[in-house]
Amino acid sequence: MALLDLTVVKEMIERDKITSRELVAGVAHEIRNPLAGIMTTAETLIEQFEPNDAKREYLERIITEINRMNKFLIRFFAFARPQKPQKTMASIPKIIDHLFALEAQNITRNNITVIKEYQPALPDVMLDEAQTSQVLLNLIINSIQAMPKGGQLIVRVISNSAKSPEPAAIQIDVIDSGVGINPNDLKNVFKPFYTTKAKGVGLGLSVSRQIINEHQGSIDVSSIPGHGTTFTVSLPLDE
Numbered sequence: 146m147a148l149l150d151l152t153v154v155k156e157m158i159e160r161d162k163i164t165s166r167e168l169v170a171g172v173a174h175e176i177r178n179p180l181a182g183i184m185t186t187a188e189t190l191i192e193q194f195e196p197n198d199a200k201r202e203y204l205e206r207i208i209t210e211i212n213r214m215n216k217f218l219i220r221f222f223a224f225a226r227p228q229k230p231q232k233t234m235a236s237i238p239k240i241i242d243h244l245f246a247l248e249a250q251n252i253t254r255n256n257i258t259v260i261k262e263y264q265p266a267l268p269d270v271m272l273d274e275a276q277t278s279q280v281l282l283n284l285i286i287n288s289i290q291a292m293p294k295g296g297q298l299i300v301r302v303i304s305n306s307a308k309s310p311e312p313a314a315i316q317i318d319v320i321d322s323g324v325g326i327n328p329n330d331l332k333n334v335f336k337p338f339y340t341t342k343a344k345g346v347g348l349g350l351s352v353s354r355q356i357i358n359e360h361q362g363s364i365d366v367s368s369i370p371g372h373g374t375t376f377t378v379s380l381p382l383d384e
Contacts, residue, residue: 176218184211230273230359237270237302237315238263244282248289256295264303270315270380272360277380280353280364284319284376287349291323291374298322304382313382314362318375325370334366
């Protein structure tokens, strides 16, 4: 059996209804330690072969797959054992500007036009900047991947603080003109381990929802197949 079979993990959750803490302990014991040992062995062995040796290529594949597994474990631990937000006052537009700078090459390579629509004089928000950046970066990357032939990505940030009696909040809309999401998939996008991507693990949006919930906010999605998708994040201004 493969080192980690996501189907088995899903069945464990459904069959036994085990807690996240128990699941984390099992995964850490059964996978993380032997995975580290395999990585150390592969990295040691690879130095014994010349660059053009076929055996070196096999070891490189092993190391690549171990790194992929490690990335999954990081996401999995974030899902099963979420960290409490460490909140400070921060500017949502500044966070978004920084994320777009990080993804600038990816955006250009995919022929995507970015439009930023920031309401003037937006108030800062009490939030965990690292966690919020993780959520928004995940949404931006998802949008880029939904437009393989190029398109338009709009990020709109508005405040309803002047509206009453609604609770004061910052709303962030991430809107793409991509392929959209099938209605049957749309209702499941926030479920853990649910993915339509060939190499996806289905934890990015479930972790994002957990993070936003910990901020007493909300995250929702709407989509029209063939026309695009909108993710809406709402974060409270008053706590």
